[in-house]
Amino acid sequence: MNSLTTSPMVPSVTSIPPAIAGSPKSSQVQENRIKYLERRLALLEHRRIPSVKTLGDQEQLGISIADDPNTCDDYHILTNGQVNEEPIVFRGKEFKTRYYGPSNPISTADYFPGLRDFMQSAVDSHPRVASVEKDLKSIIARHKRAKRAEQNEYRNDTELFALLPDKSVTDRYITMYFATLETTYRVLHQPTFCKDYEDLWMHCAQSNSGTVVLVLLVIAILSCSYPETDSLKFTGNYTSAREAALRLIEVCESWLNKQSHKHLTLTTMQVHCLLFLAKQMNLWKRKRLWTTAGSLVRFGMSAGLHRNSDLLNKKISFFAQEMRRRLWATMIELELQESIDRGMPAISAGLSFDCGLPTNIDDRDLCVNSTVPVSSKRLEDFTATSFLQASQQSLHLRASLNSIVNGSSEDISYSDVMAYDERIRRHVGQIPQWDIRGNPLVRGEVNHDSPCDGTWEIIRKQHPTANNPIGALTATSEMVSSEASPVEGLLSAETGSLSNPLLAKTLLELQLQQFLILLHSPFARRAQTNPLYQGSVMTCYGAAHRIVELHSKLLATGNSVFSLLRNDVIRAAFTICHNVSLSCSVNGNFCLQRLGISLLPVIEDSMSLLEDKAMRCGTSFQSYYFISSAYALIRSKIDGARKDHDPAEEAVERLCRICYKVIALQEQPFTLESDKDSITTADERYG
16 A cells, blocks of 8 residues: 655745745735645544534534535535435435435535535645646547537447457457346346347348447447556547447447337347446436436336246246246346435335346257256356345335335334344355356455456466456457357357356445445444444444455456445545544544454545546546545544645545546547636546
8 A cells, every 4th residue: 555645736825936936926825825724623522613604503513514504505404513424425405406315425524524624625735636637637628629519329230330449359359248237137148149240241241230239239338347447548438448438338328229119139138228328337427326226227117027927828947937037036136226326215125026037048058949847057167147146035125114114104123133134144145156267356355466256267267378367358359269169169268268257246245235334334434422333333343444445355366346336435435434433533442443443454445446437437536535534524623733744635636647648548639728818638648
């Protein structure tokens, strides 16, 4: 971990040279510095600086964030010294409002005394923030002007085919997709898809446009996780990879909207699922994702995917039955997790369905013309469908817990929490012990002297010429193309080296560990005054530590899929920061404080994960700054007033460092808005 270092960016008032002390720029720096010190003093004295625009008497009203309620539409007013027990985010005014429930990761921010004050003060006191912000705004404005001229929609099949990259590039995306997401959420049937994929390149003119759309969506899903972070470029404030993925998403969605709603096909349903996955992976219109997820499940219900297909009057093949079960299980899993991240109840909580569990069989055992059902393998025998079958065993519990956590009328007792805690741990203990080929990733065993045998490392060992994840995929693609049939080659890859249960096992644990945090957090907040709840603090610490550990080790194998798809890391980091902050208060518990301080390296790991996510998509910068500021705030509480470093400065420096990268990595050079007279380019200043 990088040690905390002193940043020279914010000079003290007394350190300004006399020659420039009278300049307007230096006066502004001094004024910002004075405001910053006043805010810090107010925080140390556990009070707020009264504002001339505050509503009423400050002694009568407590405002849960630092911003003035007359100038900011994101606030809660707590009267008579009450504490808001429901961690929600309720923003806007009149009908232009947004709501995020208690399980939303950012909702915890309102429980940090002085966090928003701390963040605003740090920004106000930093001399380069204004110029960096001005440059970023000019970049964003230029990018928006360019996007207005774009028209990304489906017109004809010829233009659709033209969007496909070279076959060698497409092969890598397809191989990576089946090695990662298709070992968890099942959408595609590999033999059928590979046959259509082969026909696509051999008979391009006669190929089905639906196959092209499926391939484009696979590329869009993995667009941000595919390149190395040091080779990324930016277009505006987003990565070029994300912008390319969004263009594909818009075209594919336009194609889908022009298909018949009456004559549905398997391809149409697969496009619906992959389209939502692509939107999730690329953080497409995040405020709409929860409603989009609900629409996906309702689409599946309208087609009767949730019902037993034996109820149909006409006979249906075993292949169709199995694909219907897989798609339905995938839909409700995606919708449940999106509901958790938004802080809303899930459709599956009050829904009964009798379609049955997906069958635990390999795709090669599922033939299109199968009329006789294929016997399911034991859950201990891993297949690409094992995750869905294992996950369904805890679906009812997770959906119920999500409703409890995000309910607004019914309180849960501590005895109920402990009962649910036991059930969650029982499900964690029942995760199948699939053979992960000696990989220490999920077992929690770390051997720093030898590399982890993750998916890419396994491929690399089988192909010595592949010295990185991209090279490994290239080698696998060469293996596929050297086979007599590309279909057989891809299928061999899936059932051989690429059929690794690493992601499935990790995801099964992540989706259970998150509920230990959500259940215990309300009681952990009371542990400083009630010793009965101190166990909840330790439970939150343990679950948060495990979540960050799983994500860190998964990313170390070169796999960033779950880092982009899920929000576990920010929830875990906020949990640790908040509980450490409470333990450092006047009435804090010393033992819990020491335990929390020992987890500070975990927060640093989470910031590294969030930075990687932000740099891959060009989004999530706000989440990164929240965690960075919370970390700086608790460091200031732990270290006290020290002259050798200022945690607030370091928090802003970390954010500015990312902004510098975004500006320097622009694909198209431009003149900086803050320095037009000298015609300085972004590469010259920030490169």
